[in-house]
Amino acid sequence: MPVEQAIVDAVAGVVAELPPTDRLIADVVLALGLLQDRLNDSPELSARLYRADLGIRRIALSEGWAALHELMGVSSPPPAPTVRGLRGSVEERTLGVLAERIVRAAGGVRPVSADERANAVVVVGGAVMDLISVVEKLPEKGESVQATSFQMNPGGKGLNLAVAGARMGFDVRFAAAVGDDEPATRLLEYMRSEDLSTDLIIRAPGEVTPVAQVIVLPNGDAATIGWKNELRVALSTRDMRNQAMSQALAHADAVLVTLEAPVDVVKWTLDTARNLPREPLVLLQASPPLERPQQIYRELGGVDYVVGSEWALRQLLPDRGANRRMEEVARQLRTMGVTTVCVVENFQAMISSPQLQATINAPSVPLTDSPGAREAFSAALLHHLLRIGRRALTEETLKWATAAMATNLSIDIITDAMPRPSDVGRTMESDQSVG
Numbered sequence: 438m439p440v441e442q443a444i445v446d447a448v449a450g451v452v453a454e455l456p457p458t459d460r461l462i463a464d465v466v467l468a469l470g471l472l473q474d475r476l477n478d479s480p481e482l483s484a485r486l487y488r489a490d491l492g493i494r495r496i497a498l499s500e501g502w503a504a505l506h507e508l509m510g511v512s513s514p515p516p517a518p519t520v521r522g523l524r525g526s527v528e529e530r531t532l533g534v535l536a537e538r539i540v541r542a543a544g545g546v547r548p549v550s551a552d553e554r555a556n557a558v559v560v561v562g563g564a565v566m567d568l569i570s571v572v573e574k575l576p577e578k579g580e581s582v583q584a585t586s587f588q589m590n591p592g593g594k595g596l597n598l599a600v601a602g603a604r605m606g607f608d609v610r611f612a613a614a615v616g617d618d619e620p621a622t623r624l625l626e627y628m629r630s631e632d633l634s635t636d637l638i639i640r641a642p643g644e645v646t647p648v649a650q651v652i653v654l655p656n657g658d659a660a661t662i663g664w665k666n667e668l669r670v671a672l673s674t675r676d677m678r679n680q681a682m683s684q685a686l687a688h689a690d691a692v693l694v695t696l697e698a699p700v701d702v703v704k705w706t707l708d709t710a711r712n713l714p715r716e717p718l719v720l721l722q723a724s725p726p727l728e729r730p731q732q733i734y735r736e737l738g739g740v741d742y743v744v745g746s747e748w749a750l751r752q753l754l755p756d757r758g759a760n761r762r763m764e765e766v767a768r769q770l771r772t773m774g775v776t777t778v779c780v781v782e783n784f785q786a787m788i789s790s791p792q793l794q795a796t797i798n799a800p801s802v803p804l805t806d807s808p809g810a811r812e813a814f815s816a817a818l819l820h821h822l823l824r825i826g827r828r829a830l831t832e833e834t835l836k837w838a839t840a841a842m843a844t845n846l847s848i849d850i851i852t853d854a855m856p857r858p859s860d861v862g863r864t865m866e867s868d869q870s871v872g
Contacts (some may be wrong), residue, residue: 445469451538455531456630457509462523462531465498466491475508495520515857516845522859530606530857534632555608556690556823561672561706562595562722563665563697564613564628564638565647566620569808571849572652575660585655588849591627592649594695594722597809600631601816601855602693607823610685612637613698614672616646627852636681641670653848657804663725665697672702677709686710691718691819696725700732711739718822720744720815721775726752738774744815747782763787777830779818781811786839792830799839800868802846809851810842817841817861840864 452463453471464471468487476483482504485497498505502517518527533555569592570584599611611633615621617640624646628635647670650662665671676682686692692710694703710719723745727733730753737743743750750766751758758766767778767789777790783806784799818838822830844856844864856864 448535448539452535455535455538456632457506457511458515459531459534461505461509462498462528463535465494466523466528466532468494472505472508479504492520495523499523513850513853516860516863518859519863522863527857527859533606555606557610557685557688558602558607558691558693558819559610559612559685559689559717560595560599560602560693561612561677561698561702562598562693562695563593563647564591564596564611564615564624565593565649565663565665566590566624567592567649567651567851569651569653569849569851571655573655575652575654586849590850590852591624592651592852593647593697594724594812595697596624596628597812597852597855598693598695598722598815599628599633600852601809601812602819603631603633604855604857605816605820606858607691607816607819610634610637610689612639612672612677612682612685614639614641614670614676616640616644616666616670617642618644618646620646620648637685639672639676644669646670651808651851653808655848657806657808657846657848659806659808659848661725667699672698674701674705677702677705686713686717687715689713689715689717690823691720693720693722693815693819695722696727700727700729704733704736707733707736707739711736718742718819720819722811722815723753724749724811731755734773737770740775742777742779742815742818743770743775744779744781744811744818746811747780750778750780764789779814781814781842782806784810784839784842786814786835788830788835790830793832793835795832795835797832797835797839799843800864802843804846804848807842807846807848807854809854813841813844813855814838816855820858837861837865840868 449469452460465486470487473483482501485493488494499517499520506514567590569588571586572582572584576582595613599609602609615624625635645666647665651659653659694706696703710717718741719739720742721740723743747763763780770778780787784802787796821834821837841856841861844860845854847854
């Protein structure tokens with residue numbers, strides 16, 4: 438076999454092991470022909486998909502996105518990228534993933550520059566099964582209502598952040614606890630499909646995985662009933678001190694923490710992160726509420742960004758922010774040590790920081806809220822901050838982060854609706870063209 442063909446076959450073998458969307462993009466960009474046998478009924482699409490002209494291949498991929506995913510057994514693919522999006526960050530990300538897989542398969546380590554290296558992010562939070570019901574209205578006492586749709590999907594604020602971060606191009610290490618049942622297996626499979634390492638996931642033998650009942654109204658407003666099973670399924674500070682976690686934190690460019698883990702784990706993570714030599718950016722997702730928020734007040738001095746809804750941020754104050762304007766709540770949190778407060782509500786972000794006091798609206802959307810909007814905001818905010826410098830908080834950065842909330846809108850799919858940079862870019866382009 439000629440050397441050139443052997444190389445092509447080796448690359449094709451690695452591409453065949455990629456997640457479906459990355460596999461499709463790499464196959465078409467490199468004209469490997471992996472799907473040709475499945476396109477016998479679509480000869481015109483097959484011819485365009487593997488044409489010598491890469492521009493024609495991109496057009497065919499964008500136009501045939503849904504049908505090609507269906508051929509691969511994916512019924513709900515991510516939104517189709519534009520040709521411009523493919524040419525930009527979409528192909529770049531996929532080929533980067535492919536390059537790392539090839540190096541890993543060869544047993545080597547490719548040296549990379551600081552500019553080229555994916556930013557390392559550690560997320561500490563929760564992974565649950567979301568039971569998502571969309572209803573026309575919340576039931577009154579003694580009343581029953583029927584859901585208009587129901588989904589059971591991997592979820593949790595921590596998992597939302599981890600997936601959102603991975604889709605933004607970060608090398609994400611996710612720490613959470615799950616049970617030892619079918620939902621736990623499904624959660625782990627989903628993490629792997631999103632290229633999330635599972636070495637920091639703790640499985641509790643014989644236990645039931647936490648769940649969250651999410652009730653969503655047609656306008657996107659949601660209420661959640663959580664069952665964390667925290668006495669049996671939870672991270673511990675002992676888990677956080679293991680070698681894998683120590684290495685992950687030592688190399689982290691950012692540490693993201695939700696309030697889903699036990700409070701001693703939250704405290705340990707925030708305290709450890711602010712004392713790391715690399716001085717990673719520390720972001721606290723202020724949800725779900727703590728019974729005694731005073732327990733983490735000392736650690737707030739190491740938090741660069743706290744992100745939450747008005748209600749969630751009020752829950753951080755001893756009096757739950759009663760009768761206080763949000764500007765006062767933000768000012769109080771900054772007095773307690775937080776550098777920047779991001780109040781994210783109704784597709785709008787109010788920012789209070791030393792550099793900037795601003796309110797930024799997302800592009801116009803037909804909803805008042807969307808489950809997962811704040812996690813999408815946080816990951817997109819981080820994407821800009823780590824690329825242009827942690828102290829460079831600008832209105833441009835905030836416009837990007839708020840645009841992420843308005844991207845891939847969904848009221849019954851949460852984690853899997855987290856956007857990629859190309860998705861956010863399309864939202865911003867569309868908003869500018871309308872404006």
